[in-house]
Amino acid sequence: MQPQSHRFVEAAREAVNDQRLRKALGNMKAGFQNKRAATIAKLPEFQDLREEGRQLKNHVLANLDAYLERFEAKVEESGGTVHWARTAGEAREAVAAICRAAGARTVTKGKSMVAEEIGLNEHLIAQGFTPIETDLGEYIIQLRGELPSHIIAPAIHLNREDVEETFRAHHTELDPKRQLIEVPDFTNEARLILRRRFQEADVGITGANFLIAETGSTIIVTNEGNGDLTQNLPRVHVVVTSIDKVIPTLEDVSTLLRLLARSATGQEFSAYTTLSTGPKRPGDLDGPDEFHVVLVDNGRSALLGTEAQDVLRCIRCGACMNHCPVYGAIGGHAYGWVVPGPIGAALDPGIIGVEEAHHLPNASTFCGKCAEVCPMKIPLPKIMHYWRVKEFESKVQPARYRRGIGFWAFFARRPRLYRLGARLGMGLLGRLGRRRGRFRSLPLAGAWTRYRDFPAPEGGTFMARYRQSGKSGR
Amino acid sequence: MSAREQILAGIARARGSEADRAAVEERIARHRRNLIPARADLPAAERVALFAHMARENAATVAEVASPADVPAAVRDFLAGHNLPATVKLAPDPAITGIDWSVVPTLETATGRAEDADVTSVTPATAGIAETGTLMLTGGPDSPTTLNFLPDNHIVVLRRDQVLGNYEEAWDVVRARHGEGVLPRTVNMITGPSRTGDIEQTIQLGAHGPRRLHIILVGGGEGA
Numbered sequence: 001m002q003p004q005s006h007r008f009v010e011a012a013r014e015a016v017n018d019q020r021l022r023k024a025l026g027n028m029k030a031g032f033q034n035k036r037a038a039t040i041a042k043l044p045e046f047q048d049l050r051e052e053g054r055q056l057k058n059h060v061l062a063n064l065d066a067y068l069e070r071f072e073a074k075v076e077e078s079g080g081t082v083h084w085a086r087t088a089g090e091a092r093e094a095v096a097a098i099c100r101a102a103g104a105r106t107v108t109k110g111k112s113m114v115a116e117e118i119g120l121n122e123h124l125i126a127q128g129f130t131p132i133e134t135d136l137g138e139y140i141i142q143l144r145g146e147l148p149s150h151i152i153a154p155a156i157h158l159n160r161e162d163v164e165e166t167f168r169a170h171h172t173e174l175d176p177k178r179q180l181i182e183v184p185d186f187t188n189e190a191r192l193i194l195r196r197r198f199q200e201a202d203v204g205i206t207g208a209n210f211l212i213a214e215t216g217s218t219i220i221v222t223n224e225g226n227g228d229l230t231q232n233l234p235r236v237h238v239v240v241t242s243i244d245k246v247i248p249t250l251e252d253v254s255t256l257l258r259l260l261a262r263s264a265t266g267q268e269f270s271a272y273t274t275l276s277t278g279p280k281r282p283g284d285l286d287g288p289d290e291f292h293v294v295l296v297d298n299g300r301s302a303l304l305g306t307e308a309q310d311v312l313r314c315i316r317c318g319a320c321m322n323h324c325p326v327y328g329a330i331g332g333h334a335y336g337w338v339v340p341g342p343i344g345a346a347l348d349p350g351i352i353g354v355e356e357a358h359h360l361p362n363a364s365t366f367c368g369k370c371a372e373v374c375p376m377k378i379p380l381p382k383i384m385h386y387w388r389v390k391e392f393e394s395k396v397q398p399a400r401y402r403r404g405i406g407f408w409a410f411f412a413r414r415p416r417l418y419r420l421g422a423r424l425g426m427g428l429l430g431r432l433g434r435r436r437g438r439f440r441s442l443p444l445a446g447a448w449t450r451y452r453d454f455p456a457p458e459g460g461t462f463m464a465r466y467r468q469s470g471k472s473g474r
Numbered sequence: 475m476s477a478r479e480q481i482l483a484g485i486a487r488a489r490g491s492e493a494d495r496a497a498v499e500e501r502i503a504r505h506r507r508n509l510i511p512a513r514a515d516l517p518a519a520e521r522v523a524l525f526a527h528m529a530r531e532n533a534a535t536v537a538e539v540a541s542p543a544d545v546p547a548a549v550r551d552f553l554a555g556h557n558l559p560a561t562v563k564l565a566p567d568p569a570i571t572g573i574d575w576s577v578v579p580t581l582e583t584a585t586g587r588a589e590d591a592d593v594t595s596v597t598p599a600t601a602g603i604a605e606t607g608t609l610m611l612t613g614g615p616d617s618p619t620t621l622n623f624l625p626d627n628h629i630v631v632l633r634r635d636q637v638l639g640n641y642e643e644a645w646d647v648v649r650a651r652h653g654e655g656v657l658p659r660t661v662n663m664i665t666g667p668s669r670t671g672d673i674e675q676t677i678q679l680g681a682h683g684p685r686r687l688h689i690i691l692v693g694g695g696e697g698a
Binding site for chain 1: 476477478480481482484485486488489490493494495497498501502505506507508509511512513528531532566586587588590606607608613614615618619620622623624640641642645655656657658659660661662663664665666667668669670671672673674675676678680681682683684
């Protein structure tokens with residue numbers, strides 16, 4: 001799927017006016033924020049664990065090549081194969097080649113944001129395979145032909161009525177008069193349909209939350225159990241993942257696991273944390289004959305050594321989007337790419353380019369909530385600021401914006417002139433607006449006054465008042 | 475240059491120096507523990523109680539029996555309590571097959587990996603982890619992984635002395651059994667039955683994996 005991030009401004013406007021979307025997003029506070037807060041309150045060590053997670057991941061990023069080589073050697077030792085992919089194109093072709101070699105037809109998939117990022121489903125379909133998403137949320141959006149709108153709850157933008165429409169349109173083999181009202185009606189229907197698919201599949205594709213250098217294992221963290229059925233039943237298991245997921249040891253991953261579920265869903269621990277190491281072994285009664293890991297770079301290594309490097313600490317919990325006022329108002333689709341919200345604003349320009357994603361780092365009030373809840377202490381506003389600078393340097397904004405910023409910068413660099421201008425402006429606006437106390441419209445401020453009045457200044461500038469209160473305070 | 479070489483070279487270039495390979499090897503060889511929450515730092519009996527409490531919090535059910543000989547009756551009671559057929563698929567592990575199942579003649583048992591028709595499985599576990607009520611199951615010829623996911627009901631037989639405080643202690647048990655740097659093909663850390671929140675963020679049990687997880691804790695008195 002082509003990124004649509006360049007449409008962000010229009011898409012965001014459509015999203016805030018979408019009543020169904022607003023209803024669906026309204027569940028987030030109870031569903032995510034409150035549960036996270038309650039669970040973290042039960043773990044006094046949580047803040048210390050965040051700091052340990054930060055240091056641990058910084059150590060890995062400083063030695064990333066060594067850890068990746070160590071991981072690769074251990075995967076091969078256990079009978080698996082590692083494939084390296086510089087780009088999205090190389091990655092999806094690596095997966096397609098594995099499917100071809102396996103003579104595959106049906107391919108089941110566990111939820112993988114890296115697979116979404118590389119456009120895997122479209123490519124597999126074009127190559128004649130039938131990919132089937134098995135995570136309930138991913139299954140629903142696959143039927144609807146949509147991108148995920150959230151990294152851990154891909155269908156969070158939908159209400160029951162939307163899912164009912166989708167299921168009735170696609171599950172035509174079932175009784176059209178069946179009841180689809182309560183939540184179990186939906187989960188049972190999906191379970192029934194997908195059970196058949198798990199059995200038919202020749203290849204199972206999952207992502208990975210972590211890779212362990214010590215043992216050559218890949219880890220998936222899920223609640224549904226679909227990922228485990230995806231990787232245990234077919235003849236071939238392919239793990240599609242990115243180079244930033246490698247972690248040194250089982251002890252280190254334990255630390256990150258303590259942070260992940262609590263930050264993501266507010267659970268103490270997810271229902272299923274599964275470590276997979278190589279293919280079926282002698283004597284095993286089940287498991288895949290082949291185990292492949294596709295390691296995707298796709299722009300990540302280029303972030304090392306830049307001010308955006310910290311974004312590679314991300315463990316994809318989604319806490320930043322769950323707490324973001326902008327995400328909460330517009331949902332994930334407006335961002336136009338696989339990873340939305342604050343982490344998307346900090347990561348996507350590195351993956352799909354500044355020209356495509358330049359709006360995203362601006363979709364923030366810099367309230368700082370994202371950095372506050374991030375279990376890996378990623379300074380998200382700082383990284384968004386870095387991309388704003390890159391945006392300005394790359395000259396992707398319309399000339400009008402650039403002139404406006406240039407105009408402001410001219411004064412911002414000349415504080416005396418700035419204060420003089422501000423004082424004159426304040427005085428003028430104060431006099432003009434004295435009678436009503438507000439303005440219905442103002443030249444150059446139409447974007448503001450279209451939705452609300454602009455209050456008339458009542459006294460001096462901030463600086464003037466600040467100086468005054470400073471004197472009286474002493 | 476191959477994709478592999480190019481990615482690795484790009485990483486090295488960004489750093490501008492060599493990776494600290496000695497530090498990497500040392501970190502892996504020592505696998506030092508990081509901060510461990512104090513929550514499960516408890517005497518044996520309380521640790522087991524915390525495990526059972528946390529497992530129940532995560533929607534598992536827990537039954538306690540005095541000895542392995544009591545397990546078949548506990549299985550029968552669980553099945554009867556949920557109106558389930560008296561048929562179970564057993565893991566071919568001596569800890570399970572070594573139990574005399576004939577003491578409950580109405581119970582039909584088979585041994586092997588799970589098939590679609592299996593409604594209930596009975597498996598052993600490598601450890602219970604009190605900190606979050608998590609079970610650790612390791613796959614192998616004696617414990618096929620499909621038993622943990624395909625059947626609607628999963629019964630796990632766990633000895634009280636297998637209940638540890640935290641994940642790190644469980645990794646040491648696995649290392650002692652399989653060696654340094656080696657894991658069984660699958661390690662499943664299971665906390666309660668399958669669930670999803672994908673429909674309007676309402677938690678629903680039994681998404682794809684087991685709808686019920688029942689833990690039978692074996693052994694009387696203290697931890698052992």
